[in-house]
Amino acid sequence: MRGFGSTLGLYQPGSGFLYRTPLSVKAIVSLACAVVVVTWRSPATSAVALVLSVGALLIGAHRTFVRVLRMLLPAAPVLVILALYQGLSQGWLQAFAVVGGITACLLAARAVTLTTPLQDLLDGAAQLARPFRVVGAHPERFALALSIMLRSIPYLAGLFVDVRDAARARGLDRNPRVAVTPLVVGAVAYAHRTGEALAARGLGDDAADDAADDAADDASDRSDPHAD
Amino acid sequence: MQPAARTAAGPTGSGRPTSRRRWDTTDLSLVAVFAALIAALAILPGIPVGPLGVPITLQTLGVMLAGIVLGPARGTAAVLLYLAAGLIGLPVFSGFTGGFGVLAGPSAGYLVAFPLAALVAGLLAVAVLRRTRRFRTALLFLACLTASLLTVHPIGIAGLVVNAGLPLRDAILVDAAYLPGDVLKNLLAAVLAVSVHRAFPRLLAGRRRNA
Numbered sequence: 001m002r003g004f005g006s007t008l009g010l011y012q013p014g015s016g017f018l019y020r021t022p023l024s025v026k027a028i029v030s031l032a033c034a035v036v037v038v039t040w041r042s043p044a045t046s047a048v049a050l051v052l053s054v055g056a057l058l059i060g061a062h063r064t065f066v067r068v069l070r071m072l073l074p075a076a077p078v079l080v081i082l083a084l085y086q087g088l089s090q091g092w093l094q095a096f097a098v099v100g101g102i103t104a105c106l107l108a109a110r111a112v113t114l115t116t117p118l119q120d121l122l123d124g125a126a127q128l129a130r131p132f133r134v135v136g137a138h139p140e141r142f143a144l145a146l147s148i149m150l151r152s153i154p155y156l157a158g159l160f161v162d163v164r165d166a167a168r169a170r171g172l173d174r175n176p177r178v179a180v181t182p183l184v185v186g187a188v189a190y191a192h193r194t195g196e197a198l199a200a201r202g203l204g205d206d207a208a209d210d211a212a213d214d215a216a217d218d219a220s221d222r223s224d225p226h227a228d
Numbered sequence: 229m230q231p232a233a234r235t236a237a238g239p240t241g242s243g244r245p246t247s248r249r250r251w252d253t254t255d256l257s258l259v260a261v262f263a264a265l266i267a268a269l270a271i272l273p274g275i276p277v278g279p280l281g282v283p284i285t286l287q288t289l290g291v292m293l294a295g296i297v298l299g300p301a302r303g304t305a306a307v308l309l310y311l312a313a314g315l316i317g318l319p320v321f322s323g324f325t326g327g328f329g330v331l332a333g334p335s336a337g338y339l340v341a342f343p344l345a346a347l348v349a350g351l352l353a354v355a356v357l358r359r360t361r362r363f364r365t366a367l368l369f370l371a372c373l374t375a376s377l378l379t380v381h382p383i384g385i386a387g388l389v390v391n392a393g394l395p396l397r398d399a400i401l402v403d404a405a406y407l408p409g410d411v412l413k414n415l416l417a418a419v420l421a422v423s424v425h426r427a428f429p430r431l432l433a434g435r436r437r438n439a
Contacts, residue, residue: 010317010318010319027316027328030327030328030329031328031331033328033329033332034328034329034331034332035331037332038331038332038390038391041393075333078333078334082334082392086392086393089398090393094393097393098391098392098393101332102329102332102333102334102391105328105329105330105331105332105333106327106329106330106333107329108327108328108329109317109327109328109329109330110327110329112317112327113317113318113319113327116317118318121316121317121318122316124316125312125316128316141256142309142312144256144260145256145257145259145260145263145309146260146309146312146313147260148256148257148260148261148264149260149261149263149264149267149309149310149313150264150313150318152260152261152264152265153264153267153268153271153320155264156261156264156265156268157268157271160268176416177416177419177420180289180416180420181419181420181423183265184265184293184297184420184423184424185423185424185427185428187261187262187264187265188258188261188297188424188427188428188431189428190261191254191257191258191260191261191262192254192257192258192428194257194260194261195252195253195254195255195256195257195258196253196254198253198256198257199252199253199254203253
């Protein structure tokens with residue numbers, strides 16, 4: 001609701017070498033960034049990580065510097081407060097080491113989601129789960145669950161807005177119990193409906209493990225008549 | 229294979245999960261929808277609190293709800309699914325962030341603690357719901373409170389020390405700023421869970437067959 005679904009996909013089409021880099025490479029670099037910054041925390045590490053991640057966005061994704069800064073807006077309050085606190089209590093060099101490192105990691109992660117379509121991210125996650133098959137995991141069911149989750153977020157957000165409006169109409173919007181109970185009960189009911197719909201189509205059960213492979217693609221788009 | 233074969237024909241037609249690993253499609257979608265619920269609650273604008281500005285959100289409410297509504301196994305799975313979605317880069321963590329970057333952020337410890345919190349709360353909730361029908365709200369509240377004091381706060385403090393470079397004493401003070409809100413959220417979770425279990429009696433205590 002309220003443009004929620006559209007903001008969830010963070011991919012923006014564009015050009016640059018980041019768009020052509022395989023997802024596995026981008027994911028490993030982004031993860032490595034977090035590990036390195038936390039393990040060897042120093043101003044030098046943070047500076048290198050910051051230069052690399054900003055550089056990747058500037059050159060690899062052809063983003064302007066202003067747009068890179070704008071990507072940090074959601075995290076800005078936390079970063080500013082953390083920087084001030086560290087600067088005043090432990091010195092500004094330490095503040096740069098901590099906040100610069102976190103910023104670099106956030107930007108590196110953002111670079112991945114910016115240049116990878118949502119469907120590729122989901123496929124990548126399912127592939128990542130594949131080795132766990134040995135210990136009894138079902139990568140297809142994982143992918144299916146991920147798809148159902150993504151499809152449910154806009155529904156739940158819309159339900160939340162509706163429920164809150166209804167509570168406000170009765171003058172009860174300051175009572176969290178009245179404002180949230182229908183949301184949770186509605187979520188459980190929605191899950192039961194979805195579960196029955198999946199069972200009716202033979203998806204997500206053990207017998208239909210190979211069918212679930214297609215389901216991962218199809219579940220994000222319910223109108224698709226996946227006729228068996 | 230467990231011998232306790234209950235072949236109650238559920239509305240989905242597939243047998244109830246007798247061996248613990250087998251989930252039918254309803255279990256699967258409950259896990260997925262609760263992961264989405266945690267995400268939806270986390271994305272709602274939070275209030276930055278304390279010197280580090282780790283925001284207060286309803287995220288922990290969603291985590292506790294997953295545990296005490298779905299039970300330990302499905303609840304933990306829902307939280308893990310939520311974390312997986314966030315780590316692969318979907319903006320489902322509070323403040324619209326996502327990706328491996330959060331692992332370096334100050335609130336990483338709290339995220340790591342969430343699955344454990346759901347597990348502990350779920351185990352306690354099952355014990356409560358199977359045994360008694362009285363004082364359920366109070367007992368579920370205690371279950372949530374125990375879970376958050378055992379998992380969320382210690383691991384969260386560790387995360388603040390490691391990632392935000394705080395001395396231990398300061399980290400404990402920062403964490404304490406979240407305690408009052410946490411108590412309120414746990415209370416709300418207990419009230420909500422009782423309503424949900426009343427509306428869907430078979431959800432967790434549903435080992436009894438109903439014809």
